[in-house]
Amino acid sequence: MAKKEILICAGTACLSAGAEEIKDRFEEEIKKLNLTEDYEIKTVISNTGCIGPCSLGPIAIIKDDSTFYGHLKTENVERIVREHLLQGKIVEDLLTEENGEKIEDFKEIRFMKKQKRIALRNTGIIDPNKIEEYIERDGYQALKSVLNNLTPLEVIEEIKNSGLRGRGGAGFPTGMKWSFAHQAEGEQKYIICNADEGDPGAFMDRSILEGDPHSIIEAMIIAGYAIGAEQGYVYVRAEYPLAVKNLKIAIRAAENNGYLGSNIYGSDFSFNLEVRVGAGAFVCGEETALIASIEGKRGQPSTKPPYPANSGLWGKPTVINNVETLANIVPIINQGSDWFSSIGTEKSKGTKVFAVAGDVKNTGLVEVPMGTTLREIIFDIAGGIAEDKGFKAAQIGGPSGGTIPKEYLDLQIDYESVKKVGAIVGSGGLVIMDEDNSMVDVARFFLEFTEDESCGKCTPCRVGTKRMLDILEKILEGKGRRQDLDKLEKLGNTIKETSLCGLGQTAPNPVLSTLKYFREEYETLIKQAEEVN
Amino acid sequence: MAVIKLSALDHIFEKYEEKKGNLIPVLHDIQEEIGYLPVEVQRYASKKLGVAMSKIYGVISFYSFFTTEPKGEHTIGVCMGTACYVKGAEDILNRLKEELEIETGQTTADNKFTMTVTRCLGTCSMAPVIMIDEQVHGNLTAAKIPEVINKY
Known part of the structure; x- marks a missing residue:
């Protein structure tokens, strides 16, 4: 019989709260009661693939019945082993209490309850370096059924029907992308996974690659089959060494098990996968720049059309999908497009993973159905603002996105609604700021980022972002003038309209959206400057 | 050399x-x-x-990862992502400058550390963080810096 598992989170927050001692004590007690044959203690170790509710650490989950024990103390471990493991009785008084109620089930605690984990279904639960654990959770079954039962066109149809849209930022329908590349002429085609997760504040792709690399490999093989590509590349940024390592281990395991290579599952379809590591250039997340980088060139974007689906890597038809997008493919195949499209809003289907960080009580990755409100994410799941300060704004979508102020807390988060208020869902970075943050400084922070990362090809982006940054710095130094705000807006709009790629087209967003919602902060600084001079 | x-x-x-x-x-x-x-x-x-x-x-x-200058034994990357910035990454950077007596991009006289600032390391729930070689150190305060670098 397989051993029952006790999961102990060994994420950094839990470790610093004493998870190591808790684990030792569990081992001791289990040995004492001769339960070593029945129980196995598993620590979930990864900087980002941790279980999630960091503020409740140290925590243990009895996997069998998913009972959750939080704020554990070493002296309580003995009782859990004696009463729960030996006699099967949940230790009531050690359960976490929320709103006056004892919570037994891990899935019922506040941090998890409103989450719906599709893309993150395995992270923090399986050992990413053991392919058996992925296979146990129906891994590589979607691939098998695709190769045995579906034509490439049927696969594409299924993805189209699911309504899945690209999770990397632009929200382009994934099935359409695949169908363009499928239709494109050419023997040689490529599929690329864009894991160049450069937006500061976004870390879902890292977590998926570190915690569940096989789900990406399986999805890429399916995508390859659908469009007719036999070679894939995963382009991972150099800042993610653990993701690169786990991915390489997973690729080797998939090759050894016959999921990668020639004649997969006895079919006449063959597929190979290679990891390419970036070298520290934000713009390489833009697809034409990414292609240039894989080709061994400077990562500068090129004009579209031609689109990569027709002429991409080495001039061949190429599909580029983001990590989180690919993480949804296997569940769609396994559970059907109807199931997937029943989740979310009319035009934004499925879930979105948000990397919630900044001034909230519980930070971490949160996966919720599209259409969940900002208020639910911040106050129900993330537990509200740290130190019970006031909420000021949420910065969504990184340097390409914008800030959402208090009055839109009840905004439903989906591609269309967020765009309407002047931001973008983007990659899903969600940095929460309390009342102490200066929005002008936040805008400067992002502009400094894009100004530095501009590849220099287009003048509006290269020079324009520099000029905007100069003005912002001047304002922050107390030398601002009233006409500066008009200049910022004019420059911002020109850069948006005249830049070639997504970087330039979105670079002014953080400034424009703070000007829209927090103009008084700019004005106060300028007024102070005028009074001094 | x-x-x-x-x-x-x-x-x-x-x-x-x-x-x-x-x-x-x-x-x-x-x-x-x-x-x-x-x-x-x-x-x-x-x-x-x-x-x-x-x-x-x-x-x-x-590409910012490539360098034509030799580096010290260990490379310290101070994360300047949004979450780290909001949580005081600049204080961390300043303390490191003080402790190591170098500016960003420089190497210490004993050739032990090279200090750089990096883009978001994606470990935002532990912000602010620094990465020394491939090890992430999180939940930092300026006061914890000497302890961290003394480990190397």
Whole structure:
């Protein structure tokens, strides 16, 4: 019989709260009661693939019945082993209490309850370096059924029907992308996974690659089959060494098990996968720049059309999908497009993973159905603002996105609604700021980022972002003038309209959206400057 | 400075011989082995790969990970992502400058540390963080800095 598992989170927050001692004590007690044959203690170790509710650490989950024990103390471990493991009785008084109620089930605690984990279904639960654990959770079954039962066109149809849209930022329908590349002429085609997760504040792709690399490999093989590509590349940024390592281990395991290579599952379809590591250039997340980088060139974007689906890597038809997008493919195949499209809003289907960080009580990755409100994410799941300060704004979508102020807390988060208020869902970075943050400084922070990362090809982006940054710095130094705000807006709009790629087209967003919602902060600084001079 | 034995790099060129678009992987491996990419190495790579020297230099200067200067024994990357910034990354950076007596991009006199600022390391729930070589240190305060660097 397989051993029952006790999961102990060994994420950094839990470790610093004493998870190591808790684990030792569990081992001791289990040995004492001769339960070593029945129980196995598993620590979930990864900087980002941790279980999630960091503020409740140290925590243990009895996997069998998913009972959750939080704020554990070493002296309580003995009782859990004696009463729960030996006699099967949940230790009531050690359960976490929320709103006056004892919570037994891990899935019922506040941090998890409103989450719906599709893309993150395995992270923090399986050992990413053991392919058996992925296979146990129906891994590589979607691939098998695709190769045995579906034509490439049927696969594409299924993805189209699911309504899945690209999770990397632009929200382009994934099935359409695949169908363009499928239709494109050419023997040689490529599929690329864009894991160049450069937006500061976004870390879902890292977590998926570190915690569940096989789900990406399986999805890429399916995508390859659908469009007719036999070679894939995963382009991972150099800042993610653990993701690169786990991915390489997973690729080797998939090759050894016959999921990668020639004649997969006895079919006449063959597929190979290679990891390419970036070298520290934000713009390489833009697809034409990414292609240039894989080709061994400077990562500068090129004009579209031609689109990569027709002429991409080495001039061949190429599909580029983001990590989180690919993480949804296997569940769609396994559970059907109807199931997937029943989740979310009319035009934004499925879930979105948000990397919630900044001034909230519980930070971490949160996966919720599209259409969940900002208020639910911040106050129900993330537990509200740290130190019970006031909420000021949420910065969504990184340097390409914008800030959402208090009055839109009840905004439903989906591609269309967020765009309407002047931001973008983007990659899903969600940095929460309390009342102490200066929005002008936040805008400067992002502009400094894009100004530095501009590849220099287009003048509006290269020079324009520099000029905007100069003005912002001047304002922050107390030398601002009233006409500066008009200049910022004019420059911002020109850069948006005249830049070639997504970087330039979105670079002014953080400034424009703070000007829209927090103009008084700019004005106060300028007024102070005028009074001094 | 030690003389670099160029032929000792040949195994890297062999490893990627068959691969298309191998320039960046080759440069990564060389830098990992000898720490930086000086002109003589660029010239050697140009000959080995049949790629123009100007193109190789163009790639090295475009990507922030590549360096033509030797680095210290350990590289400290101070994360300047949004979450770290909001949580006081600048204080961490200033304390490191004080402790190590160097500016960003410089190497300590004893050649032990090179300090850089990095883009978001994606460990935002532990913000502010620094990465020393490949190890992330999180939930930092300026006061914790001496303790962290003393480990190295």
